[in-house]
Amino acid sequence: MLELRNVSKMVGGEYHIHPTDLTLQRGSLNVLLGPTLSGKTTLMRLMAGLDKPSAGSIFFNGEDVTGFPVQKRNVAMVYQQFINYPALSVYENIASPMxxxxxxxxTIDREVRKAAELLKLTPYLDRTPLNLSGGQQQRTALARAIVKNADLVLLDEPLANLDYKLREELREELPRIFAESGAIFVYATTEPSEALLLGGNTATLNEGRVTQFSHTIEVYRRPVDIVTAEIFADPPLNTIEVVKAGGAFTRADQAVIAVPAHLAAVPDGPLTIxxxxxxxxxxxxGEARQSIRARTLISEIAGSESFVHVEFSGRRWVMLAHGIHDIEPDRDIELFLDTKHLMAFDANGRAIGKAA
Structure with missing residues (x-):
């Protein structure tokens, strides 16, 4: 078990990581989700022992390891830019930590072949990294981390530099790979879809603060504040300021959306939905019965999906729809909202009510 107890990191008098408490269980998969420069890499470096915290303590299995350098911790790290030894074969790259x-x-031969089989590298063991595809090179780096039999495996946006096809292939393989190891895995990403695909737990980060940490689907469905909800939204979250008045959310004294059952107990007054x-x-x-009258702005077609940008009551919203929706701009359109998933936030951005 890895514990961060009130851990912070300051550089030049500014917080890079605000005081943070996290507990990661053995055998768990933990995603660090946040935009660029939100603190993901800094937090991983603190976990690894590459940097020392400015305050707080780090415990592993009950032992205080705060002052231990990385050489004294059983840690493996895979970076965004995959790092392999170019003069060594795939076999020797994987074998190197052993x-x-x-x-x-x-033991080396057994573990190399076991990892190669797991990561579908067996046919390439005699090749050098320069004769591999990007996906095969990244799998080689992952295999080297796995055979190290590390207690903690840190993956810092490991798929970011791969093309779409290779990224999707490895995204599907990683949960299986993680499930077969007893290590603590920490995986940093900027992409909400990646966090949802990997599952496990997710910690959302914003400007050096961990805003929420729980099971991934819990963070996605029930964010504690609007910042967390925005981190977990791609395309961007649709929001609008309204006044709750009885059974309706109103805007400029006009009822715009009926209040769903899960938000009925929220006190009347101004809020953001x-x-x-x-x-x-x-x-x-299905549940999408709330009619919305909007004006179209632009339609973006991305393969089998469409991003339809509309204006509703002075706010710009995006609809992510399956299929091709080539809609002309500047026309009135009726859309339908599934209010079961509506979220509400108070004036301070804190979540109120419980989304379904």
Missing amino acids: RVAGKDQA AFQPHHLFPQAK
Whole structure:
């Protein structure tokens, strides 16, 4: 178990990581989700022992390791820019941490072949990294981290530099790889879709603060504040300021959206409501019965999906719809909102009510 107890990091008198408490269990997968410069890499470096915290303590299995350098911690790290030894074969790249540790050849051979099978590298063991694709090179780096048998494996945006096809392939493989190891995995990403695909737990970060840490689906569905909801939204979260008056959310004294059951107990008054772009539909569907009259702005087609930008009551919203929706701009359109997933936030951005 890895524990960060009131850990912070200051550089030049400014917080890079504000005081943070985190507990990561053995065998768990933990995603650090946040925009660039939110503190993900700094937090991982503190966990690894590459940097010392300015305050607070780090414990591993009950032992205070705050002052331990990385060489005294059983840690493996995989970076965004995959790092392999170019003159060594894939076999020797994977074997290298075990050779440093003085393992016998039989153990090395067994573990290399086991990791190669797991990561589909067996046919490439005799090749050098320069003769591999980007995905195969990154799998080699992952295999080297796995055979190290580390207690803590840190992956800092490991798929960011791969092309789309390779990224999707490895995204699907990683949960299986993680499930077969007893290590603590920490995976940093800027992409909400990656966090949702990997599952496990997610810590959302913003400007050096961990805003929420829980099971990934819990953070996604029930963010504690609007900042967390925005971190977990791609395309951007749709928001609008309203006044709750009885059974309706009003704007400029006009009822715009009926209050759903899960927000009925929220006190009347001003608040912000928000929802994800995929909860807005071009036709009434299932729970999506709340009619919205909007004006189209632009339609973006991305493969089998469309991003339809509309204006509603002075706010710009995005609808993420399946299929091709090539809609002309500057026309009135009726859309349908699934209010079951509507979120509400008070004047300070704190969540009120519980989304379904």
